[in-house]
Amino acid sequence: MAGARPDVSVQEFKMGMRYLAAAVNVVSVIEEGAPRGMLATAVCSVCAEPPMLLVCVNQVASLHRSIRETGHFGVSVLDERQFDTACHFMSSAATERFTLCDWDTLVTGAPAIRGALVNFDCEVESSVDRGTHTIYFGRVVAVRRSESGRPLMYHDGNYACLGPEPLVARG
Numbered sequence: 001m002a003g004a005r006p007d008v009s010v011q012e013f014k015m016g017m018r019y020l021a022a023a024v025n026v027v028s029v030i031e032e033g034a035p036r037g038m039l040a041t042a043v044c045s046v047c048a049e050p051p052m053l054l055v056c057v058n059q060v061a062s063l064h065r066s067i068r069e070t071g072h073f074g075v076s077v078l079d080e081r082q083f084d085t086a087c088h089f090m091s092s093a094a095t096e097r098f099t100l101c102d103w104d105t106l107v108t109g110a111p112a113i114r115g116a117l118v119n120f121d122c123e124v125e126s127s128v129d130r131g132t133h134t135i136y137f138g139r140v141v142a143v144r145r146s147e148s149g150r151p152l153m154y155h156d157g158n159y160a161c162l163g164p165e166p167l168v169a170r171g
């Protein structure tokens with residue numbers, strides 16, 4: 001019975017989630033001809049058949065309404081060399097975020113940041129509201145990969161890089 005369990009506080013939850021290291025992505029749309037976007041770590045693969053991913057967007061973020069209205073979004077998985085792009089996105093107003101980065105479009109018209117490790121272009125398939133956030137399921141209609149690079153990560157409240165060498169399983 002869920003009611004009998006002790007509540008987990010918002011603080012406890014957030015402290016725990018700090019250790020869920022994640023890749024840093026820009027989720028983006030074209031709205032009235034202009035690129036709009038925000039940083040998001042809550043991006044996850046759903047299934048390969050059909051190709052689908054999800055993004056969790058706070059309902060108070062300006063992009064929430066934009067995704068709902070345009071019906072599409074892009075996900076640019078940032079390379080560690082795009083640390084400055086991430087900082088600029090976080091510190092600037094929604095209308096200024098794309099001023100320092102090079103971008104183009106793939107299929108839907110959503111902005112795809114050039115130099116990202118990979119760009120996914122998605123049509124909104126469905127959405128589910130949960131608490132303060134909306135989960136948007138995106139049917140992937142295009143993928144563009146870079147030749148090389150490593151992801152920009154976020155862990156314990158800071159940006160981080162993966163080590164250069166992969167860990168190799170023993171035994």
Ligand SMILES: Cc1cc2nc3c(=O)[nH]c(=O)nc-3n(C[C@H](O)[C@H](O)[C@H](O)COP(=O)(O)O)c2cc1C
Nearest residue numbers: 038039040041042056057058060061062063094154
């Ligand atoms: C590293 C990082 C990851 C973030 N991940 C998410 C996320 O997954 N979902 C989300 O709604 N906001 C996330 N945010 C917060 C949004 O990027 C930020 O609140 C948003 O840009 C504010 O929206 P607005 O100024 O366009 O209204 C993240 C912020 C940072 C710094």
